[in-house]
Amino acid sequence: MSNETTPQRLLAAPVSTPESPALDLHEIQGDVLIGLQKNFERFVFFRIAEVAEFKSALRKRIAHRVTSTLTVKAREFQLRDHKMNGRKDPLPLVGLNVGFTNTGFKKLLASADLKDPSFDKGAAAQAPSLGDAFDGTGKLIHWKPEFLSNNIDGVFLVTGGTQAAVDEEAHHVLSILGASITVIFDETGQVRPGLEKGHEHFGWLDGVSQPGVKGLSDPFPGQRLIDPGHFVFGYPGQAGPPPLSWMNNGSFMVFRRLNQLVPEFGNFILSAAGTLGVDPVLLGARLVGRWKSGAPLALTPSQDDTTLGADPNQNNNFDFSDDQGERRCPYAAHIRKTNPRADFDQGGLSQETAVDPRRVIRAGIPFGPEVSPAEQSANTTSQERGLMFVCYQTSIPNQFEFLQISWANKPNFISDGIPPVLKKHPDGSVVKVGFDPIIGQNTVNGQPQPRTADEPVPNYPTGNVRSTLQEPQNFIVPTGGAYFFVPSIAALENELSA
Numbered sequence: 001m002s003n004e005t006t007p008q009r010l011l012a013a014p015v016s017t018p019e020s021p022a023l024d025l026h027e028i029q030g031d032v033l034i035g036l037q038k039n040f041e042r043f044v045f046f047r048i049a050e051v052a053e054f055k056s057a058l059r060k061r062i063a064h065r066v067t068s069t070l071t072v073k074a075r076e077f078q079l080r081d082h083k084m085n086g087r088k089d090p091l092p093l094v095g096l097n098v099g100f101t102n103t104g105f106k107k108l109l110a111s112a113d114l115k116d117p118s119f120d121k122g123a124a125a126q127a128p129s130l131g132d133a134f135d136g137t138g139k140l141i142h143w144k145p146e147f148l149s150n151n152i153d154g155v156f157l158v159t160g161g162t163q164a165a166v167d168e169e170a171h172h173v174l175s176i177l178g179a180s181i182t183v184i185f186d187e188t189g190q191v192r193p194g195l196e197k198g199h200e201h202f203g204w205l206d207g208v209s210q211p212g213v214k215g216l217s218d219p220f221p222g223q224r225l226i227d228p229g230h231f232v233f234g235y236p237g238q239a240g241p242p243p244l245s246w247m248n249n250g251s252f253m254v255f256r257r258l259n260q261l262v263p264e265f266g267n268f269i270l271s272a273a274g275t276l277g278v279d280p281v282l283l284g285a286r287l288v289g290r291w292k293s294g295a296p297l298a299l300t301p302s303q304d305d306t307t308l309g310a311d312p313n314q315n316n317n318f319d320f321s322d323d324q325g326e327r328r329c330p331y332a333a334h335i336r337k338t339n340p341r342a343d344f345d346q347g348g349l350s351q352e353t354a355v356d357p358r359r360v361i362r363a364g365i366p367f368g369p370e371v372s373p374a375e376q377s378a379n380t381t382s383q384e385r386g387l388m389f390v391c392y393q394t395s396i397p398n399q400f401e402f403l404q405i406s407w408a409n410k411p412n413f414i415s416d417g418i419p420p421v422l423k424k425h426p427d428g429s430v431v432k433v434g435f436d437p438i439i440g441q442n443t444v445n446g447q448p449q450p451r452t453a454d455e456p457v458p459n460y461p462t463g464n465v466r467s468t469l470q471e472p473q474n475f476i477v478p479t480g481g482a483y484f485f486v487p488s489i490a491a492l493e494n495e496l497s498a
């Protein structure tokens with residue numbers, strides 16, 4: 001997701017478009033649209049203990065430290081120059097952002113109603129509907145107690161090029177706030193080492209596809225330009241009623257702590273590939289929709305192409321419109337489930353109405369150590385690792401939750417999904433797509449069930465190979481989460497600290 005290696009981020013250039021009002025880049029927090037530059041990211045979840053002291057510190061000493069999108073943009077050019085000068089040492093480039101949960105807002109602004117029902121209920125209450133496992137008493141089985149405590153009022157995101165720089169800034173912020181807050185949970189994510197930098201723990205390059213934002217992005221071929229109101233309040237494209245004025249230039253942030261069972265996933269791919277009679281590397285690519293290099297199956301269905309994977313001018317230049325028989329890429333593949341591109345274009349639907357309003361901007365980072373030789377040889381995880389998943393949007397139910405519930409977790413998507421578009425195999429039978437084999441959850445009465453996905457075996461070029469993948473378990477296990485609103489810097493300085 002967002003880190004210093006992501007080529008799109010380094011190359012993004014400012015543009016203004018006639019359809020979109022200029023974005024208040026100095027007001028929008030830096031992680032929302034472009035992403036704070038991060039080799040390390042410390043997530044400090046806190047409870048507000050002393051409201052008046054907290055507000056005073058926020059107004060006088062914290063708000064002005066918060067990193068804006070304008071600063072992030074300037075840093076992109078700084079990083080690009082640094083790299084072009086052949087420098088490999090990280091620049092410290094410390095970033096600070098802050099968001100508040102529903103309980104946090106109630107402390108800061110008693111009358112606050114942010115008009116997002118999912119935000120209002122909170123992430124723990126919403127988790128069962130996303131498919132997170134729970135026991136007979138309704139308790140989320142794998143969630144860390146801190147995320148179940150109802151004590152998280154806010155989060156500081158502290159980012160930077162080095163751990164030392166991040167820790168120094170976090171220490172400074174915490175010492176300013178003193179006893180006005182209590183730290184509930186504190187964890188640092190980091191990009192993976194060496195050649196794995198920019199790749200998530202299963203090994204895939206991450207941060208390849210992000211929506212372009214009107215008024216901000218100069219889009220790469222195939223990258224859709226989307227109204228900023230889908231990600232930031234106060235601009236065209238917003239769903240629902242107009243927000244409170246202080247919500248302008250703010251965004252809802254979904255945080256999910258997602259453990260990844262890396263050796264188990266690798267072992268499953270090996271054994272399933274044996275059963276299905278397919279190369280395991282190709283099987284893995286069919287599950288994601290991309291090769292580990294980032295190259296999309298839609299453009300290179302039979303073999304990886306690392307040059308294509310790394311090239312932002314090519315790696316999103318497809319829309320599945322020429323692959324309506326899922327010959328190149330299965331409908332179930334993670335990137336096709338979460339961004340079906342032109343798959344809805346039948347029956348008068350379009351990407352603009354059916355897909356663009358569902359897009360989110362992702363900004364997560366891996367956490368946890370590399371897989372140890374002992375874990376590798378036992379095919380069993382013994383140290384937690386995964387993804388601190390973060391995404392931004394203006395409607396949690398219509399964007400993040402919709403992707404997870406109505407697309408990833410829905411086996412009859414897209415043939416009988418929202419909106420319903422029947423897809424047929426060449427023999428005329430209706431496609432039963434199955435679950436997203438990466439993030440899909442099939443939970444019945446709180447218990448995870450096995451999952452299926454259509455066409456794991458390459459169906460290219462003839463379309464006459466029929467196969468189904470059976471996944472006996474989930475390889476991604478949610479272990480926590482929280483929903484935040486990340487306000488504008490002006491709101492931090494005024495309404496929220498008054």
Ligand code: N7H
Pocket residue numbers: 001200201202204205206207208209210256258259260288290334335336338339360386387389400403404438439476
């Ligand atoms: Fe996903 N993975 O390693 O397989 N994701 N994801 N994701 N994801 C993407 O385009 C992954 C998660 C999206 O526009 C890639 O950056 C993992 C959640 C969306 O083409 C890879 C986890 C949700 C896209 C992964 C995880 C999403 C996307 C391809 C959890 C939302 C863009 C590289 C541990 C509900 C789709 C890239 C598009 C891409 C992986 C979580 C959504 C490799 C490991 C929870 C919208």
